[in-house]
Amino acid sequence: MAEIEKLAHSEAHYFQSYNHHGIHEEMLKDDVRTLSYKNAIVNNSHLFKDKVVLDVGCGTGILSMFAVKAGAKHVIGVDMSTIIEKAREIVAVNGMSDKITLLQGKMEEVVLPVDKVDIIISEWMGYFLLYESMLDTVLLARDKYLVPGGLIFPDKAHIYVAGIEDGEYKDEKIGFWDNVYGFDYSPMKKIALAEPLVDTVDMKAVVTKPCRTFSIDLYTITKEELSFSTPFEIEAERQDLIHAFISWFDIEFTACHKPVYFSTGPHAKYTHWKQTVFYITDYLTVSPGEKIQGRITSKPTEKNPRDLDVTIEYAFKPEDSTRAKAETLRYTMC
Amino acid sequence: MAEIEKLAHSEAHYFQSYNHHGIHEEMLKDDVRTLSYKNAIVNNSHLFKDKVVLDVGCGTGILSMFAVKAGAKHVIGVDMSTIIEKAREIVAVNGMSDKITLLQGKMEEVVLPVDKVDIIISEWMGYFLLYESMLDTVLLARDKYLVPGGLIFPDKAHIYVAGIEDGEYKDEKIGFWDNVYGFDYSPMKKIALAEPLVDTVDMKAVVTKPCRTFSIDLYTITKEELSFSTPFEIEAERQDLIHAFISWFDIEFTACHKPVYFSTGPHAKYTHWKQTVFYITDYLTVSPGEKIQGRITSKPTEKNPRDLDVTIEYAFKPEDSTRAKAETLRYTMC
Numbered sequence: 001m002a003e004i005e006k007l008a009h010s011e012a013h014y015f016q017s018y019n020h021h022g023i024h025e026e027m028l029k030d031d032v033r034t035l036s037y038k039n040a041i042v043n044n045s046h047l048f049k050d051k052v053v054l055d056v057g058c059g060t061g062i063l064s065m066f067a068v069k070a071g072a073k074h075v076i077g078v079d080m081s082t083i084i085e086k087a088r089e090i091v092a093v094n095g096m097s098d099k100i101t102l103l104q105g106k107m108e109e110v111v112l113p114v115d116k117v118d119i120i121i122s123e124w125m126g127y128f129l130l131y132e133s134m135l136d137t138v139l140l141a142r143d144k145y146l147v148p149g150g151l152i153f154p155d156k157a158h159i160y161v162a163g164i165e166d167g168e169y170k171d172e173k174i175g176f177w178d179n180v181y182g183f184d185y186s187p188m189k190k191i192a193l194a195e196p197l198v199d200t201v202d203m204k205a206v207v208t209k210p211c212r213t214f215s216i217d218l219y220t221i222t223k224e225e226l227s228f229s230t231p232f233e234i235e236a237e238r239q240d241l242i243h244a245f246i247s248w249f250d251i252e253f254t255a256c257h258k259p260v261y262f263s264t265g266p267h268a269k270y271t272h273w274k275q276t277v278f279y280i281t282d283y284l285t286v287s288p289g290e291k292i293q294g295r296i297t298s299k300p301t302e303k304n305p306r307d308l309d310v311t312i313e314y315a316f317k318p319e320d321s322t323r324a325k326a327e328t329l330r331y332t333m334c
Numbered sequence: 335m336a337e338i339e340k341l342a343h344s345e346a347h348y349f350q351s352y353n354h355h356g357i358h359e360e361m362l363k364d365d366v367r368t369l370s371y372k373n374a375i376v377n378n379s380h381l382f383k384d385k386v387v388l389d390v391g392c393g394t395g396i397l398s399m400f401a402v403k404a405g406a407k408h409v410i411g412v413d414m415s416t417i418i419e420k421a422r423e424i425v426a427v428n429g430m431s432d433k434i435t436l437l438q439g440k441m442e443e444v445v446l447p448v449d450k451v452d453i454i455i456s457e458w459m460g461y462f463l464l465y466e467s468m469l470d471t472v473l474l475a476r477d478k479y480l481v482p483g484g485l486i487f488p489d490k491a492h493i494y495v496a497g498i499e500d501g502e503y504k505d506e507k508i509g510f511w512d513n514v515y516g517f518d519y520s521p522m523k524k525i526a527l528a529e530p531l532v533d534t535v536d537m538k539a540v541v542t543k544p545c546r547t548f549s550i551d552l553y554t555i556t557k558e559e560l561s562f563s564t565p566f567e568i569e570a571e572r573q574d575l576i577h578a579f580i581s582w583f584d585i586e587f588t589a590c591h592k593p594v595y596f597s598t599g600p601h602a603k604y605t606h607w608k609q610t611v612f613y614i615t616d617y618l619t620v621s622p623g624e625k626i627q628g629r630i631t632s633k634p635t636e637k638n639p640r641d642l643d644v645t646i647e648y649a650f651k652p653e654d655s656t657r658a659k660a661e662t663l664r665y666t667m668c
Contacts, residue, residue, distance in 0.1 A: 021525045025507075028514055038515055065517055089521035173359075180362055181372055183399055187423035191355045 024060050024083065027123075030272040032262050034062065037123060040153055040253035040260040041066040047151060047255060048072045052114055056107060056122035056141050057134045061087035061100065063121045068099045076117065077102045078110055078141075107137045117145045121153040127198045128276040129159055129249040130298060131333045132306040135216075136223050156252035157216040160265060161232045161296060163208040163242040163284070164201055170243045170279055173197060196310065196331050197277040201246050201266040207286065208234035208242070210265065213296055227299035234294070236286035244279045245294070245312055278331055284316050285323045292316045307334035358394050358417065361457075364606040366596050368396065371457060374487055374587035374594040375400040381485060381589060382406045386448055390441060390456035390475050391468045395421035395434065397455045402433045410451065411436045412444055412475075441471045451479045455487040461532045462610040463493055463583040464632060465667045466640040469550075470557050490586035491550040494599060495566045495630060497542040497576040497618070498535055504577045504613055507531065530644065530665050531611040535580050535600040541620065542568035542576070544599065547630055561633035568628070570620035579612045579628070579646055612665055618650050619657045626650045641668035 028034055041048065041063065048070035055064045058077030064087075067075045077087060077100060084104045091100045103110045120141055124134035142152060177189035211232040236242075246266070253260040264273045284292070294314035301307040310333065315326035362368055375382065375397065382404035389398045392411030398421075401409045411421060411434060418438045425434045437444045454475055458468035476486060511523035547566040570576075580600070587594040598607045618626070628648035635641040644667065649660035 021522055021529065024522070025510070025526075029510070034515060060519070060522065062515065062517070066515075069516075086521050086525070090517065090519055093518045093520055176359070176363070181368060181396065181400075182403075183396070183424065184427045185394070185424055186427055187420050188355055188358070188394065191420070192359070195355065 021086075026272050028060070028062060032264075032269050032271045033123065036251070036253070036260055036262045037063055037121070037153070038066055040256050041070050041121065043258070044256050045070040046257065048119065051118040052076070052116070053119045053121060054078070054112070054117040054141055054145055056120060056138050057124060058087060058102065059083055059123075061091050061102065063123060064100045064102075065091065065094060065096060067119075067121060068096050072099070072119075074114075075100045076112055076114070078107055078112075079104060080106055107141050112145065115145075116147045117150065118147055119151045119153065120146055125157070125249065125251065125273065126306075127273055128196065128247055128298075128308065128310070128333065129157055129216075130226060131308050135218075135226060136305070138218065139221065139223050142218070151255045152218045153255065154251045154253045154260075155218045156254055157218075158212050158250045158252075159214040159247060159296075160210045160249065161213050161234060161245055161247050161294070162206050162210040162266075163234050163236070163286070163292060164205040164244050164246050164277070165207050165240045166201075166205055166243040166277070166279075167241060167283070169199075174279060193279055193281070194331055196333055197279070198274050199277055200270060201275045201277065203266045206246075206266055207238060207240045208236050208292070210234070229295060229297035232294045232296060234292050236288055236290045236292075239287050242280070242284040242286055242292075244277050245314070247276045247278070247296070249273075278310070278312055278329065280314075280329060281327060282325075284325055286316070287318065290316070290318045301332065301334055304334065307332065355420075360606050362394070362396060366598075366603050366605045367457065370585070370587070370594055370596045371397055371455070371487070372400050374590050375404050375455065377592070378590050379404040380591065382453065385452040386410070386450070387453045387455060388412070388446070388451040388475055388479055390454060390472050391458060392421060392436065393417055393457075395425050395436065397457060398434045398436075399425065399428060399430060401453075401455060402430050406433070406453075408448075409434045410446055410448070412441055412446075413438060414440055441475050446479065449479075450481045451484065452481055453485045453487065454480055459491070459583065459585065459607065460640075461607055462530065462581055462632075462642070462644070462667065463491055463550075464560060465642050469552075469560060470639070472552065473555065473557050476552070485589045486552045487589065488585045488587045488594075489552045490588055491552075492546050492584045492586075493548040493581060493630075494544045494583065495547050495568060495579055495581050495628070496540050496544040496600075497568050497570070497620075497626060498539040498578050498580050498611070499541050499574045500535075500539055500577040500611070500613075501575060501617070508613060527613055527615070528665050530667055531613070532608050533611055534604060535609045535611065537600045540580075540600055541572060541574045542570050542626070544568070563629060563631035566628045566630060568626050570622055570624045570626075573621050576614070576618040576620055576626075578614060579648070581610045581612070581630075583607070612644070612646055612663065614648075614663060615661060616659075618659055620650070621652065624650070624652045635666065635668055638668065641666065 050073045053067045053072045053075045055077040058079045064075040064077040122138045126133035177185040211234050213230045213232040248265040250263040264271045297311040310331040313328045384407045387401045387406045387409045389411040392413045398409040398411040456472045460467035511519040545566040547564045582599040584597040598605045631645040644665040647662045
């Protein structure tokens with residue numbers, strides 16, 4: 001977050017930093033997110049009954065309270081943010097102070113009142129799943145505190161890729177910089193192209209089948225494996241242009257009696273994660289059945305482990321070689 | 335901005351900090367804002383011809399380039415942000431590097447290549463006019479660098495207050511916290527009430543006449559006078575409820591041959607400043623012609639001079655005293 005300290009003058013007065021509780025409001029109001037956790041926890045009291053639960057990045061304490069409702073013996077919520085002071089008040093007005101211990105600090109540094117926990121619950125997902133995500137903290141908690149055979153909620157995540165037609169919006173977001181009140185703003189265009197866009201994509205814009213490119217099993221993955229480089233192949237379903245690749249993720253709670261699952265894809269109900277759009281330099285002209293081979297690589301930036309360098313390489317080699325194209329695109333989420 | 339460093343875990347991965355160029359994109363695309371400056375500058379070359387101009391908080395350099403187009407001899411742009419590196423590239427591709435000097439740093443610290451300037455241009459306005467505004471920096475530049483008789487663009491700003499009916503949205507924003515997935519979130523409700531909301535207000539929601547409560551003359555006002563406490567009186571225009579006071583500001587460039595003016599009020603075209611909404615604890619029941627007397631007080635917080643403590647006192651004393659109400663409301667924009 002060091003970059004923020006540099007924001008000043010023209011940026012500072014604009015920056016919507018003041019509405020801090022608004023962050024929690026939007027997350028709570030995302031009911032795909034919050035109801036999935038509620039269903040996974042509250043409807044599975046056979047798993048939570050008398051268990052010790054750790055809530056990593058507990059925020060306002062909603063998941064901790066779900067766990068108490070599900071019969072947990074005790075819940076420990078950990079968060080670095082001052083929001084934990086509000087979480088304490090909320091837990092108190094809901095009469096759960098004796099069931100929930102809230103600790104402010106880094107997972108690496110806080111002293112838990114127990115040696116081990118039976119279940120870890122966490123809503124750690126960021127945009128593009130891994131941007132500013134807390135997954136590394138969840139893995140640290142898993143390795144340090146989870147009993148053998150303990151459960152993690154959620155325990156699986158999958159990243160998908162597809163191609164979209166997005167001419168109009170691309171022109172508004174990228175083409176805009178060609179002529180700004182009569183001036184050439186091409187230096188901003190370069191930045192705009194290198195910054196993936198987090199936005200809602202209409203299902204009608206999706207031109208290809210989706211491809212699952214990377215999967216995470218929270219029981220086994222290591223922090224190092226969160227830097228990934230995986231291939232994808234997407235097949236056009238209609239005659240159209242492709243202006244961008246998009247990515248989204250799905251989340252699974254497989255330990256539940258009736259598995260709980262949600263998707264943040266363009267075919268699914270809106271979530272605050274929306275989708276992530278990676279514009280290509282120009283566009284591709286595709287016909288049904290034609291395939292694009294690609295590879296997506298993501299790793300933390302050197303400056304900040306929660307920022308990401310994302311590279312997308314792709315090759316499109318239709319029989320009509322006049323439409324062939326291949327390039328390597330570099331993006332930064334910082 | 336120190337508060338931001340505390341954001342962590344549940345907040346950090348959510349914080350939309352990465353799209354930095356998006357700040358400039360939204361400001362540039364706000365064409366009420368940008369075209370007002372363009373008209374005020376480019377259409378007044380008789381004022382800018384051969385003049386030395388200082389652009390306070392120059393951002394991407396758009397105002398500096400307008401000044402060059404208007405015939406300025408030289409323009410000095412100052413900004414603390416790293417965006418100034420992009421501004422340099424933009425100025426270069428537009429062939430204006432010899433006309434515009436861009437300096438990164440605080441106005442208090444940068445060394446200007448001239449002793450005095452003829453004109454100061456600046457887009458310094460924040461939400462509620464003064465939240466995270468750069469006006470103090472503009473006044474510092476005025477006192478240090480502006481020649482006697484020099485011009486300031488813009489030179490006048492006015493803050494207005496009105497009352498609105500906002501039952502539905504208030505319930506969504508404030509009432510939401512009464513029952514969050516079955517839990518009592520009243521501690522968040524307290525914060526939500528104390529944080530003014532920056533949002534677009536439909537003109538149809540406005541129940542009272544507006545009242546101009548505070549005016550700024552940039553030639554004469556002092557930094558100390560930006561802490562203000564001014565009375566207002568608003569008169570109901572119809573039978574309705576009032577759930578909130580709103581505030582907005584107008585901006586004037588009076589030095590122009592044809593004066594340039596824009597408003598950020600609910601009656602005017604959308605701007606990125608929107609309006610600022612201050613919810614009252616309950617609501618008022620008003621009839622046409624009835625008046626609400628009030629006082630609005632705004633001063634920088636002790637922690638951060640760009641944050642604001644805003645107090646609204648009001649008294650509503652209709653003939654039907656069962657509807658009378660008076661309270662003092664304290665808000666913080668931080």
